[in-house]
Amino acid sequence: MSRGPARILHLAFDDENVEEMAAHGVRPRQVMQVLNNRPRVARNRKDRRAKYLLVGVDDGGACIAIPIQPTRDATTWRPVTAWYCKRHEWDWLSRQ
Numbered sequence: 001m002s003r004g005p006a007r008i009l010h011l012a013f014d015d016e017n018v019e020e021m022a023a024h025g026v027r028p029r030q031v032m033q034v035l036n037n038r039p040r041v042a043r044n045r046k047d048r049r050a051k052y053l054l055v056g057v058d059d060g061g062a063c064i065a066i067p068i069q070p071t072r073d074a075t076t077w078r079p080v081t082a083w084y085c086k087r088h089e090w091d092w093l094s095r096q
Contacts, residue, residue, distance in 0.1 A: 008054065008068070009075040011035055020081035031066055031082050033058040039066075040096055050080045055093050063090045 013028050021028065039056025050067030054077075057063055063085035068077040085093065 007075050008035065008041070008077050010073070010077070011068075012071055012076055012078040014078075017079050017081060021079070024081065024083040026064060026082040026084065030058040030060075030062070030064060031079055034064050034066060040093055042092070052077075053089075054079075055085065055089050057093075063093055065089045 011028075011031060013031075018028055021031065034054065034056040037056050037058070039054050042053050042055065044050050044053045044067055048067065050069045052068050054066040054068050055063070064082055065085050066082040067080040069080060071078055
């Protein structure tokens, strides 16, 4: 996985992405915790809606993967959805 955006200071939530996260059992609060807990950013797989994947842990220690899209503000990114990490995502995060 490669390097991603230099600075992600804010995440933009809307009804669509909150609903997508909820379908995976993840809440916006957890996503914000991941952002505050020094996540890693990687280029997402080809042909995905989001170019980058934010991977980190929430305050409870759960690993969460969050595909993100840029917004007009270079420091604000929009999560497309979020899910609890798959094994390979957790392994990648653990190698940091």
